Amino acid sequence: MSSFEEYRERFKKLTDVELQDTLNKDCGNPGWVAARGFFLSALREEFESRGLDYSVAQAQAKIFYEQKKKLQSRGERKPL
Template sequence: MNLHNFTSALDSLSNQELINRFNQEVGNSGWTSSRGEFLLALNRQFTDRGIDFSSIGDGASLSLKNKIKLAGNIILILKA
């Protein structure tokens, strides 16, 4: 898949489903260009939906160290 395909697929998800997709990536140390495009599409979804994801990243990157939850429109880190 490419960025356009990932964007289209993520467009149809609810905010909670986006969080679930992010959490599926936590702990996965593998890296491919396709995964990079998926994470970019996810990053853009957070921005486009007005979700505050400053606790895990910015417009250029996302931290995949911890699982997250959504409180209103703010992403909070789940403590292990």
């Protein structure tokens, strides 16, 4: 089982596009275990640390897994 720290380090090494692909690969996954909680928390943290907008996913009741997302910059934050 992967820990939050392991996911955090893994996501830091990804490009923005790879991070988006990681999010999209998880879309439609209805399963839930502790490792998935670590995965999603670390993924959300990395999106936030880069200033990437994931609000479309965040706003949904079932965060991150309803449908595939497209990255957008948030306000004056880092453009993609």
